[in-house]
Amino acid sequence: MLISELKDKNIIIWGMGTEGQAVKNYLEKHQLGKNIYTYNDEDGIAKLQELATKSDVIFRSPGVSIYKPEIRQLKEQGLVITSSSNLFLEEIKANHPNTKVIGITGSKGKTLSVSMLYHMLKSLNLKVALGGNIGKALVDLLDEENDYIIGEFSSYQASDIENSPNVVMFTNLFSVHTDWHGGHDGYCKDKIHLAFKSDAAVVNVNNAELMKYSAGLPNCIFYGQENGFYAIDKCLYYKGEAICNIDDLQINGNHNMENLAGVMTVLEYLGLDWRQALKSLPSFEQVAHRLQDVGMVNGIRFINDSISTAPEAAISAMKSFTDNMAIISGGTINKQDYTEYAKFIEANPKVKLAITLFQCGPQIAESIRQYVTRIDFKLIEAENLAQAVKLAYDEMKQQNGTLVLFSPTAPSFGYYKNFIARGEDFIKNVSELTK
Numbered sequence: 062m063l064i065s066e067l068k069d070k071n072i073i074i075w076g077m078g079t080e081g082q083a084v085k086n087y088l089e090k091h092q093l094g095k096n097i098y099t100y101n102d103e104d105g106i107a108k109l110q111e112l113a114t115k116s117d118v119i120f121r122s123p124g125v126s127i128y129k130p131e132i133r134q135l136k137e138q139g140l141v142i143t144s145s146s147n148l149f150l151e152e153i154k155a156n157h158p159n160t161k162v163i164g165i166t167g168s169k170g171k172t173l174s175v176s177m178l179y180h181m182l183k184s185l186n187l188k189v190a191l192g193g194n195i196g197k198a199l200v201d202l203l204d205e206e207n208d209y210i211i212g213e214f215s216s217y218q219a220s221d222i223e224n225s226p227n228v229v230m231f232t233n234l235f236s237v238h239t240d241w242h243g244g245h246d247g248y249c250k251d252k253i254h255l256a257f258k259s260d261a262a263v264v265n266v267n268n269a270e271l272m273k274y275s276a277g278l279p280n281c282i283f284y285g286q287e288n289g290f291y292a293i294d295k296c297l298y299y300k301g302e303a304i305c306n307i308d309d310l311q312i313n314g315n316h317n318m319e320n321l322a323g324v325m326t327v328l329e330y331l332g333l334d335w336r337q338a339l340k341s342l343p344s345f346e347q348v349a350h351r352l353q354d355v356g357m358v359n360g361i362r363f364i365n366d367s368i369s370t371a372p373e374a375a376i377s378a379m380k381s382f383t384d385n386m387a388i389i390s391g392g393t394i395n396k397q398d399y400t401e402y403a404k405f406i407e408a409n410p411k412v413k414l415a416i417t418l419f420q421c422g423p424q425i426a427e428s429i430r431q432y433v434t435r436i437d438f439k440l441i442e443a444e445n446l447a448q449a450v451k452l453a454y455d456e457m458k459q460q461n462g463t464l465v466l467f468s469p470t471a472p473s474f475g476y477y478k479n480f481i482a483r484g485e486d487f488i489k490n491v492s493e494l495t496k
Contacts, residue, residue, distance in 0.1 A: 080123060126241045214255055262275060263282050291322050392476065407434065
């Protein structure tokens with residue numbers, strides 16, 4: 062659906078979060094829509110049905126699953142169901158032919174990848190904008206002319222788009238957000254859907270799920286192998302040539318060198334001077350809530366990895382440090398399997414303490430009890446994050462530890478508004494230790 066088709070339509074915006082509000086503001090600014098109605102789930106289904114009888118189009122926000130029975134019913138009634146992401150991609154293709162859209166998605170690593178690519182493209186004096194889950198709302202970018210727009214897309218946004226970014230980079234696929242998508246298979250297929258009409262899909266060859274589900278995509282370009290960009294531990298290579306070491310950058314997490322390999326592959330595909338762009342990366346700073354170093358308290362360093370919503374993310378985070386450490390994990394139950402998480406702790410003597418909390422805390426603790434038998438390891442179940450931070454600090458002082466890692470492995474819903482609020486609470490509790 063294009064902007065021109067909205068002029069005389071009666072429109073419902075379903076979900077008045079950040080994206081829903083951005084759509085409303087855009088429609089009002091451009092005098093689009095005959096009437097604009099807003100609806101949130103807490104308003105009750107009766108209100109939605111009433112609004113539907115006098116409406117033509119529904120903009121669903123990302124939190125509204127396309128698998129809801131109400132969505133199917135509304136389509137059967139003849140309403141058009143669309144989204145901000147859909148409008149953006151359709152409009153860019155039709156009316157902004159000189160702008161290339163680069164979409165980045167994955168279970169983890171997408172925000173840092175988007176941010177690194179944006180930083181390097183800007184260093185080449187290109188006109189670049191950042192949008193989606195980071196930066197401006199995508200619809201707001203329709204009023205600008207850019208050489209490139211880099212969008213961070215979630216599985217929620219990708220699930221029902223009718224067009225694709227010019228280039229899509231996939232970081233990985235793990236089991237997250239399964240409820241929204243009706244299971245892991247649905248989640249993976251919805252992620253991959255982002256690239257179904259792209260010119261190129263840049264795919265991490267080292268992620269088995271990604272390789273499996275991307276098999277049918279057109280024009281796949283693979284990274285993580287020796288004929289292109291690939292990472293080994295701290296180092297990034299290009300066809301056997303070492304070109305970057307994480308020790309020269311302001312980011313944590315060796316796994317982020319794998320994400321950088323994907324970003325460099327995108328730059329090469331676009332025909333840009335990637336070597337020149339890479340020179341700018343040492344000035345790039347770590348993104349907040351993603352292995353963010355929040356400071357030292359009496360010799361113990363605290364790392365905020367609140368973005369972590371999967372056990373695999375916490376495993377990657379633990380791999381990033383060689384210190385004796387405590388890890389704090391837990392959040393909303395999301396049908397996760399913590400077997401490999403526990404096995405990694407058992408095999409890694411640097412992990413001295415695990416503290417679990419929130420709804421899935423007991424599940425994590427049970428896996429740890431089943432698989433971790435080291436006598437130099439301790440498990441604590443905490444009641445809240447403030448208590449977890451204090452316990453981790455006290456235990457690390459006693460065990461000569463030097464690091465406390467907060468990597469939740471699960472969503473924040475029900476406890477915090479989002480991962481940002483969760484990370485800020487962690488930082489606040491760390492600051493309390495000095496009082």
